[in-house]
Structures are given as structure tokens and as C-alpha cells.
Amino acid sequence: xxxxxxxxxxxxxxxxxxxxxxxxxxxxxxxxxxxxxxxxxxxxxxxxxxxxxxxxxxxxxxxxxxxxxxxxxxxxxxxxxxxxxxxxxxxxxxxxxxxxxxxxxxxxxxxxxxxxxxxxxxxxxxxxxxxxxxxxxxxxxxxxxxxxxxxxxxxxxxxxxxxxxxxxxx
Numbered sequence: 468x469x470x471x472x473x474x475x476x477x478x479x480x481x482x483x484x485x486x487x488x489x490x491x492x493x494x495x496x497x498x499x500x501x502x503x504x505x506x507x508x509x510x511x512x513x514x515x516x517x518x519x520x521x522x523x524x525x526x527x528x529x530x531x532x533x534x535x536x537x538x539x540x541x542x543x544x545x546x547x548x549x550x551x552x553x554x555x556x557x558x559x560x561x562x563x564x565x566x567x568x569x570x571x572x573x574x575x576x577x578x579x580x581x582x583x584x585x586x587x588x589x590x591x592x593x594x595x596x597x598x599x600x601x602x603x604x605x606x607x608x609x610x611x612x613x614x615x616x617x618x619x620x621x622x623x624x625x626x627x628x629x630x631x632x633x634x635x636x637x
Contacts, residue, residue: 474613483550
């Protein structure tokens, strides 16, 4: 069973709504063998609404930096996340997806309260309650704090990978 921390859900949701209606992308940090996702690292966003040529931009190029941050906390890059307005047939990037990677897709609806997310693992969508669950507290462990992870991410790469045509760091 995969367990997702509340901090991950909150971070992804806040970033998604901060740049809405644009899409956002980033890394998931956790421990696959133990089935935990502890933190999210925001990486990039699309430039224009409904133009998706720049989906997933920056993830492959900055993967080693994300791995470096993960190692500081005894974690690994377990997958990726994206936000979108329509996850019905969301394309997964073959260039960065390796077997066993987890993809969390946050779908923005009318408001943050009505928004939801799905998790794909081994090329199929997982069932909530049967194959993944949500952590009950703020974080899964006090050893991994989302704010500390983001502070290290900013130290390593200066923050979000700015999309050159976007000029925004989100």
C-alpha cells in the first residue's frame, strides 16, 4: 500500500492553484520499498493555457538535482506530479518515465475543495483505500519536513526551474 503525506497534497494543490489555469510539474520524493511519499519538489509549469508543447519541461534536465536533494533526507525520487484541468487521458512522458515510477495527477476543478488527484503506478491508476492511502497527520515522519526539503531545493538549484518563455518562478 502506498501512503501519501498531507504535506505533499497541500504543496501540490497550492502550487497548482497559484498558477491556475497553467499546469505544474515536479518530483515526488519518498521510499518506494516502504511505500511512502514524503515530499514534493515543484519544478516547472506550462507557459500558456491549452498549449501543452512544454508539458513536463525541465524534469529530465534537473533530475540529478532532485536526486541530490532526496539523498540529503534519505529519500529517492519515486516519481513525478502534474496538475491539469482534465486528467481523463493525461499523457505520461516516456522520456522520464521508468518502470515502477509513480505519477500523481492533481486535477483542478471549480475550487481547491472540489479538486482531486489520482495516482498512476506501473501504468495503471490506483484505487484509493485499496492501493493507496492518505497520511492522517501533517507529515508521515518528523524526520522529513516539506519546508526543509524545499529550502534544500532552493539551495541546490535556486528554486523552481523557470520556463524561459514564462519568466515566472511560481
